Amino acid sequence: MSLKSKLESGKFAITCEVGPLKGTDITEVEENATLLRDKVDAANITDQQSSVMRLGSLITAYIVLQKGLEPIYQCVCRDRNRIALQSDLLSAWVLGIKNVLSITGDLPQLGDHPEAKPVYDLDSVTLLRAIKGLNDGHDMNGNELRGKPDFYAGAVVKVDSDTDASMELQIAKLEKKVAAGAKFIQTQAVYSADSFARFMKRIEKLNVPVLAGVIPLKSAGMAKYMNRSVSGVMVPDDLIQKMTDAEDKKATGIKLCADLIKQLKPLCQGVHIMAIGWEKNVPQIIQEAGL
Amino acid sequence: MILSEQKPLEDILGYLEGEKTVFILGCNGCAQSSGSGGPVQVEEMKKKLEEAGFTVTGTKVIDFLCEKALVKSGLRGKIDQVAAADSILVMTCGIGVQAVAASVNKVCHPACNTINLGGSRGEWQGSERCNECGQCLLDYTGGICPLTACTKSLVSGACGGASEGKCEISPDHDCGWELIYNRLKAKNQLDKLSALIDALDHNKLMARPEMLDTSRYALEQSDQEVG
Ligand code: SF4
Numbered sequence: 126m127s128l129k130s131k132l133e134s135g136k137f138a139i140t141c142e143v144g145p146l147k148g149t150d151i152t153e154v155e156e157n158a159t160l161l162r163d164k165v166d167a168a169n170i171t172d173q174q175s176s177v178m179r180l181g182s183l184i185t186a187y188i189v190l191q192k193g194l195e196p197i198y199q200c201v202c203r204d205r206n207r208i209a210l211q212s213d214l215l216s217a218w219v220l221g222i223k224n225v226l227s228i229t230g231d232l233p234q235l236g237d238h239p240e241a242k243p244v245y246d247l248d249s250v251t252l253l254r255a256i257k258g259l260n261d262g263h264d265m266n267g268n269e270l271r272g273k274p275d276f277y278a279g280a281v282v283k284v285d286s287d288t289d290a291s292m293e294l295q296i297a298k299l300e301k302k303v304a305a306g307a308k309f310i311q312t313q314a315v316y317s318a319d320s321f322a323r324f325m326k327r328i329e330k331l332n333v334p335v336l337a338g339v340i341p342l343k344s345a346g347m348a349k350y351m352n353r354s355v356s357g358v359m360v361p362d363d364l365i366q367k368m369t370d371a372e373d374k375k376a377t378g379i380k381l382c383a384d385l386i387k388q389l390k391p392l393c394q395g396v397h398i399m400a401i402g403w404e405k406n407v408p409q410i411i412q413e414a415g416l
Numbered sequence: 417m418i419l420s421e422q423k424p425l426e427d428i429l430g431y432l433e434g435e436k437t438v439f440i441l442g443c444n445g446c447a448q449s450s451g452s453g454g455p456v457q458v459e460e461m462k463k464k465l466e467e468a469g470f471t472v473t474g475t476k477v478i479d480f481l482c483e484k485a486l487v488k489s490g491l492r493g494k495i496d497q498v499a500a501a502d503s504i505l506v507m508t509c510g511i512g513v514q515a516v517a518a519s520v521n522k523v524c525h526p527a528c529n530t531i532n533l534g535g536s537r538g539e540w541q542g543s544e545r546c547n548e549c550g551q552c553l554l555d556y557t558g559g560i561c562p563l564t565a566c567t568k569s570l571v572s573g574a575c576g577g578a579s580e581g582k583c584e585i586s587p588d589h590d591c592g593w594e595l596i597y598n599r600l601k602a603k604n605q606l607d608k609l610s611a612l613i614d615a616l617d618h619n620k621l622m623a624r625p626e627m628l629d630t631s632r633y634a635l636e637q638s639d640q641e642v643g
């Protein structure tokens with residue numbers, strides 16, 4: 126069952142991430158795709174994540190698809206203008222890619238080519254509008270397409286914000302994303318079911334399927350690092366303490382993640398597991414979460 | 417106002433490598449107020465270059481090096497000194513360097529880096545900046561420019577990168593969209609946040625061809641060189 130049918134029929138969906146690596150070796154991508162294809166509904170193929178240059182998300186999405194795993198092609202606005210973005214989207218459809226996730230993208234200064242020219246010709250909202258246009262059979266300037274795609278488009282949102290302004294801006298922008306054609310939402314990593322519940326209450330009227338983002342902790346250090354450096358990630362102290370006290374960090378990280386998924390499940394329509402190098406543990410997380 | 421700052425001396429010495437004599441040009445306009453190429457900096461540079469073994473054939477500070485007519489008339493009494501030099505070191509913004517290079521038949525070295533002020537022009541004094549985008553969005557944004565206040569020039573609202581009100585580019589830089597939010601809130605205009613704004617028309621962000629063809633430009637296009 127495709128991600129779209131799953132979410133549209135109201136079933137709980139599971140997505141994860143497959144990140145292209147730097148270089149031409151695709152062994153790990155193929156291994157992960159094979160390992161995950163029967164365990165998840167779809168996998169996000171990250172696009173130059175954190176502004177670090179790697180193998181492209183379009184070709185990696187195609188490779189993953191060939192291996193039998195449904196890709197969600199992530200499309201970042203930082204590196205390509207509207208001509209290239211629209212063209213790559215048409216290419217993706219021709220390659221059989223049906224899901225796309227619209228993202229503005231981190232600044233180049235955060236990655237490994239800080240000297241790069243930032244593009245941002247479009248942003249996450251204007252890109253969604255462009256995708257909707259392509260689905261309707263025309264480009265951004267209304268020129269007719271010969272053969273059109275039918276993308277299932279998604280967007281992201283940050284659940285936890287550290288200022289009221291940031292929180293309200295996230296919600297206002299999420300509303301725009303839905304108005305611009307986003308059919309599903311994946312969230313930044315969540316660590317508190319309570320704050321996630323409050324967030325879901327806020328966006329209730331939007332009536333769009335939400336997949337709660339989770340990142341399994343590998344260590345207390347990782348949690349502290351994310352709290353310091355990743356906007357919108359707030360790992361509570363008690364979880365950090367549990368990781369500090371844990372003898373078997375891996376087993377504990379997996380268990381905490383599975384427990385969180387159990388708490389989030391009744392609140393949303395799916396879970397998005399971002400394993401960040403721990404892809405091989407995703408099946409165990411899913412199993413322990415009872416999905 | 418255009419802001420410039422002096423390049424490191426080793427860069428300047430690198431440009432001058434293989435030369436023995438140099439003429440130094442400063443600017444009494446923005447470079448003087450930037451502290452990068454006024455009379456004081458020209459004298460300092462003269463000393464540094466002489467210490468480094470160069471012969472400085474002469475110096476001149478001209479009111480606005482960005483104006484070719486002023487460059488040409490300002491150098492009139494200095495033609496011999498310019499002619500005696502291997503090159504001219506021009507201590508001003510990139511526009512001034514280009515104007516001098518177009519007016520004088522000499523190698524011209526830049527002594528400064530021009531700092532992007534985000535589109536300010538004229539007698540601007542405050543903190544507001546405009547990129548001259550030709551499609552002003554201030555109505556939607558509480559009078560704070562999203563092109564210059566937001567590091568990514570986002571028109572649809574904030575990205576997810578801000579931390580504690582600061583932009584992901586630096587903890588010292590306010591998130592422009594949080595400023596916009598707070599302003600809209602103060603003015604009771606939060607409904608403006610839901611406007612779907614079109615992607616920017618970059619054609620309008622560029623100078624129009626007719627703007628490059630005014631009579632003022634035509635005057636500037638005189639081929640006559642001095643020196
Ligand atoms: S929106 Fe455009 S015209 Fe208005 S202040 Fe900003 S750059 Fe200038």
Ligand code: SF4
Pocket residue numbers: 565566567568569570573574575576577578582583584585590591592593594
């Ligand atoms: S953090 Fe704020 S100012 Fe910086 S790019 Fe994002 S929205 Fe713009």
